[in-house]
Amino acid sequence: MKATPQVLKGMRDFLPARMILRHWVIEQVRRVFERFGFEPLETPAIEYLEVLEGKNGAEADKLIYSFEDRGGRRVGLRYDLTVPLARVVAMYPELPKPFKRYQIGPVWRAERPQRGRYREFYQCDADIVGSPGMLADAEVVTVAYQALRQLGFTRFQILINNRKLIQAVGTRLAVPAERVPLLWRAIDKWEKIGPAGVRAELLESGFDPSTIDSLLGILDVPADTADTLSILSDRLGDIPLGAEGIRELKELLGYLDLLEVPADFTRVDPRMVRGLDYYTGPIFEIVVEEPRIGSISGGGRYDHLVGLLGPVEAPAVGISLGLERLIDVIDELGMAPAEVRSTVTEVLVTVFDRERLASSLAIAASLRAAGINTEVALETEKLGHQLRYAGRKNIPLAIIVGPDEEAAGVVIVRNMVTGQQERVERGALLGAIQEALDETAEAGLSAD
Amino acid sequence: MKATPQVLKGMRDFLPARMILRHWVIEQVRRVFERFGFEPLETPAIEYLEVLEGKNGAEADKLIYSFEDRGGRRVGLRYDLTVPLARVVAMYPELPKPFKRYQIGPVWRAERPQRGRYREFYQCDADIVGSPGMLADAEVVTVAYQALRQLGFTRFQILINNRKLIQAVGTRLAVPAERVPLLWRAIDKWEKIGPAGVRAELLESGFDPSTIDSLLGILDVPADTADTLSILSDRLGDIPLGAEGIRELKELLGYLDLLEVPADFTRVDPRMVRGLDYYTGPIFEIVVEEPRIGSISGGGRYDHLVGLLGPVEAPAVGISLGLERLIDVIDELGMAPAEVRSTVTEVLVTVFDRERLASSLAIAASLRAAGINTEVALETEKLGHQLRYAGRKNIPLAIIVGPDEEAAGVVIVRNMVTGQQERVERGALLGAIQEALDETAEAGLSAD
Numbered sequence: 001m002k003a004t005p006q007v008l009k010g011m012r013d014f015l016p017a018r019m020i021l022r023h024w025v026i027e028q029v030r031r032v033f034e035r036f037g038f039e040p041l042e043t044p045a046i047e048y049l050e051v052l053e054g055k056n057g058a059e060a061d062k063l064i065y066s067f068e069d070r071g072g073r074r075v076g077l078r079y080d081l082t083v084p085l086a087r088v089v090a091m092y093p094e095l096p097k098p099f100k101r102y103q104i105g106p107v108w109r110a111e112r113p114q115r116g117r118y119r120e121f122y123q124c125d126a127d128i129v130g131s132p133g134m135l136a137d138a139e140v141v142t143v144a145y146q147a148l149r150q151l152g153f154t155r156f157q158i159l160i161n162n163r164k165l166i167q168a169v170g171t172r173l174a175v176p177a178e179r180v181p182l183l184w185r186a187i188d189k190w191e192k193i194g195p196a197g198v199r200a201e202l203l204e205s206g207f208d209p210s211t212i213d214s215l216l217g218i219l220d221v222p223a224d225t226a227d228t229l230s231i232l233s234d235r236l237g238d239i240p241l242g243a244e245g246i247r248e249l250k251e252l253l254g255y256l257d258l259l260e261v262p263a264d265f266t267r268v269d270p271r272m273v274r275g276l277d278y279y280t281g282p283i284f285e286i287v288v289e290e291p292r293i294g295s296i297s298g299g300g301r302y303d304h305l306v307g308l309l310g311p312v313e314a315p316a317v318g319i320s321l322g323l324e325r326l327i328d329v330i331d332e333l334g335m336a337p338a339e340v341r342s343t344v345t346e347v348l349v350t351v352f353d354r355e356r357l358a359s360s361l362a363i364a365a366s367l368r369a370a371g372i373n374t375e376v377a378l379e380t381e382k383l384g385h386q387l388r389y390a391g392r393k394n395i396p397l398a399i400i401v402g403p404d405e406e407a408a409g410v411v412i413v414r415n416m417v418t419g420q421q422e423r424v425e426r427g428a429l430l431g432a433i434q435e436a437l438d439e440t441a442e443a444g445l446s447a448d
Numbered sequence: 449m450k451a452t453p454q455v456l457k458g459m460r461d462f463l464p465a466r467m468i469l470r471h472w473v474i475e476q477v478r479r480v481f482e483r484f485g486f487e488p489l490e491t492p493a494i495e496y497l498e499v500l501e502g503k504n505g506a507e508a509d510k511l512i513y514s515f516e517d518r519g520g521r522r523v524g525l526r527y528d529l530t531v532p533l534a535r536v537v538a539m540y541p542e543l544p545k546p547f548k549r550y551q552i553g554p555v556w557r558a559e560r561p562q563r564g565r566y567r568e569f570y571q572c573d574a575d576i577v578g579s580p581g582m583l584a585d586a587e588v589v590t591v592a593y594q595a596l597r598q599l600g601f602t603r604f605q606i607l608i609n610n611r612k613l614i615q616a617v618g619t620r621l622a623v624p625a626e627r628v629p630l631l632w633r634a635i636d637k638w639e640k641i642g643p644a645g646v647r648a649e650l651l652e653s654g655f656d657p658s659t660i661d662s663l664l665g666i667l668d669v670p671a672d673t674a675d676t677l678s679i680l681s682d683r684l685g686d687i688p689l690g691a692e693g694i695r696e697l698k699e700l701l702g703y704l705d706l707l708e709v710p711a712d713f714t715r716v717d718p719r720m721v722r723g724l725d726y727y728t729g730p731i732f733e734i735v736v737e738e739p740r741i742g743s744i745s746g747g748g749r750y751d752h753l754v755g756l757l758g759p760v761e762a763p764a765v766g767i768s769l770g771l772e773r774l775i776d777v778i779d780e781l782g783m784a785p786a787e788v789r790s791t792v793t794e795v796l797v798t799v800f801d802r803e804r805l806a807s808s809l810a811i812a813a814s815l816r817a818a819g820i821n822t823e824v825a826l827e828t829e830k831l832g833h834q835l836r837y838a839g840r841k842n843i844p845l846a847i848i849v850g851p852d853e854e855a856a857g858v859v860i861v862r863n864m865v866t867g868q869q870e871r872v873e874r875g876a877l878l879g880a881i882q883e884a885l886d887e888t889a890e891a892g893l894s895a896d
Contacts, residue, residue: 005499005535005538005539005757005758006496006539007491007492007495007496007535007539008492008494008495008496008517008521008523011492011494012492013489013490013491013492013536013539013540014488014489014490014491015489015536015540015543016487016488016489016549019487019488019489019490020487020488022490023488034792034821035816035819035820035821035822036816036821036822036823037791037792037793037796037821037822037823038792039464039467039468039791039792039793040462040464040467040468040471040792041461041462041463041464041467042461042462042467042470043455043461043462044455044456044459044460044461044568045493045525045554045556045568046456046459046513046556046567046568047455047456048454048455048456051453065494065515065517067513067515067516068515069456069513069558070558073456075456077493087453087455088461088463090453091453091454091455091461092461092463095463096837096840096841098826098827100823101464106493108493108494110517110518119494120492120493120494128826131826131827133826133827135805135824135826136826139824139826255809258805258806258809258810259809259813260813309453310453343485343487344482344485344486344487344488345485345487348485357583357706358706361703361706361707362706365707365708368483368484371483372483373482373483373484373485374483374484374485375484375485375548376583376587378546378576378579378581378583378584378587379546379579379581389544392544393544
């Protein structure tokens with residue numbers, strides 16, 4: 001060990017500058033969730049393995065970090081935040097419904113690590129349990145929309161589809177239920193490989209050409225037309241599940257309008273599938289177009305998951321924001337406001353010499369009492385060393401109190417960005433510091 | 449599974465009311481840490497097992513949740529936040545020193561669960577790496593003091609000792625190094641079993657009576673005297689490590705005075721030992737006396753732990769607050785301020801009927817835009833049902849808009865605590881809501 005201290009691949013340390021940004025992002029999302037009345041929930045990292053397994057599909061089960069605990073129980077680290085929520089709802093039937101909860105926290109997956117894919121990563125989930133109506137679906141879409149706007153994203157698309165439409169297509173084509181997943185796995189790649197690629201893949205899976213033609217015909221809708229729904233209604237409206245799916249999406253879009261989600265942020269996309277087995281109704285995916293980071297959010301209605309975990313069924317709908325990719329891009333593009341600095345410390349009070357330590361500590365105490373994050377130099381080294389520390393840490397202001405200043409009842413306030421210094425009366429220090437902090441924040445803003 | 453959804457023993461779900469309180473407590477602690485310039489750090493839950501093992505002693509190693517991951521690596525869930533910090537410092541030598549960091553997060557220990565002891569629990573740690581001086585020790589003690597004051601605790605004792613004094617006692621008594629731990633294990637129980645009990649235990653361990661007499665003589669200091677240090681100086685000051693330990697504690701107490709920690713909150717206690725192997729200098733323990741919850745914080749100087757994990761040594765000192773017991777007592781005694789409600793939602797906007805939904809959603813949007821956490825009733829059920837939901841969730845205010853109110857441009861604001869209703873002009877709604885929220889918070893306060 002001694003030679004090479006290391007973290008596991010796919011796991012990360014978040015050093016202070018990065019943590020401050022993460023914390024800011026999480027606070028923005030949390031504030032939006034709470035604005036809509038979603039309540040915080042936290043569940044343990046470790047769950048009984050039987051709670052985790054068999055919910056997200058066989059591929060997902062392989063990625064669960066599982067082991068036997070010291071009591072011989074088969075346990076695992078949570079794979080997502082949705083299954084623990086369903087377990088909570090099943091365990092506490094007394095929770096008032098609708099139960100609107102959010103959870104922001106890490107999940108673990110034994111994925112092959114690659115750029116942007118981690119083995120420990122945060123999810124931000126907002127779900128509503130106990131409400132079967134489309135207003136609930138519209139609300140989870142709206143909080144995701146608002147969270148992204150709050151974080152500064154202005155160009156993204158909320159793709160909307162309905163599992164019922166997907167089922168209706170299967171019915172129309174008379175594809176046996178067990179072969180439907182093959183169909184959708186190919187469709188899911190439409191954006192990447194185009195209709196010709198989808199056709200090739202389906203031929204290889206043994207579908208006959210006329211079925212494939214019908215499928216592509218049904219799903220070939222203009223990408224951005226306002227009347228996708230009426231086209232789909234023409235093609236699937238005579239099948240009961242198709243009619244129901246279309247009716248639900250119409251209602252959902254109507255609510256999104258009332259909830260002030262602009263229509264040009266949403267798009268009905270019959271080729272959007274989502275991987276998870278447990279969805280039963282509307283499904284959502286959010287693709288950020290500028291900057292071009294792709295899919296960063298997914299969700300949908302899952303009316304049978306709670307029933308898998310306990311004795312009672314409860315309808316549910318939710319959405320999940322992938323925090324890591326959002327933070328990566330907010331960091332790269334400097335999207336956070338200037339007051340999100342790379343250090344929490346606003347002022348370093350230097351210590352001129354041991355005799356001046358009491359003065360420096362008293363100044364620090366008065367700044368802290370006024371709510372200003374303040375460090376005192378811990379080693380009485382040369383002043384240059386102390387100022388260099390402030391510089392390396394990007395602390396915006398330093399205070400210097402030498403014997404002359406102490407005698408005169410003043411301090412020197414040094415702007416660490418410009419190097420400018422000003423003498424300030426002790427009594428006027430708080431105001432001067434506040435003003436100087438505002439200036440450095442503005443300077444940071446204009447430097448971007 | 450289906451019959452009995454459950455969590456593992458010693459693990460907990462935090463339902464919303466509890467989570468809101470937890471979040472408030474964590475925010476208070478975080479704010480104090482940042483006020484002193486401690487920076488946030490986050491490390492993964494999973495570490496290489498060789499990082500975790502051999503740092504906290506053999507008993508601790510047995511409690512690590514360990515397993516083989518899918519790549520056959522021996523890994524474990526972190527046991528504390530100190531060892532991961534040391535690993536981070538060893539891995540990133542470029543971090544500016546002193547490196548002042550805090551970390552607030554869960555750790556896992558396969559303990560036998562009992563009241564107040566959990567297998568997953570939060571620690572709140574503040575540490576300073578790279579500063580050998582006693583000002584650093586004083587600062588970590590001060591942040592713990594300030595955090596407890598911030599949380600409303602007014603009666604607690606910060607016990608202070610020094611591992612160097614403990615070693616000096618061993619030297620004085622000529623006890624072989626390998627038998628010193630037996631000595632201290634018995635001393636550690638002094639408060640519980642008294643000097644007679646300590647004597648009995650040491651006799652059983654094979655110490656001879658004259659050694660025991662000398663030991664008890666050295667450690668028998670008045671519990672609350674101001675001159676414990678000078679007594680100890682008389683007894684141990686001729687041994688170099690003893691003199692050094694006393695000098696350090698004098699310096700530490702002097703800094704605590706300058707840092708405005710009142711002297712009646714601190715006590716030098718030569719019988720306070722702390723379990724951890726890695727301490728090398730001053731050690732701390734905080735005992736809350738009112739309410740009587742006992743030890744809730746520990747820490748000390750550990751100058752060799754970083755060197756155990758990497759090629760370079762770095763002096764370090766830190767303190768850890770046990771969050772769970774603090775939250776338990778803050779909850780039981782209702783120590784949180786009244787604005788920490790049991791729900792995040794401040795207003796429920798009811799939906800009178802489907803025709804009034806647009807009105808209700810518009811009102812909700814305007815409240816949210818003004819920063820008020822607002823729910824809209826998701827199901828258009830009878831008004832009584834909707835109000836009962838607000839009551840069960842302790843939402844303080846409800847808004848009702850029927851056809852008459854809609855026509856008159858007014859809404860009804862109902863105080864869910866008193867049942868009182870008032871008609872408010874739409875244009876005056878925001879002000880009325882703010883005022884009513886303040887009232888319900890004050891009412892909550894006076895009801896305590």
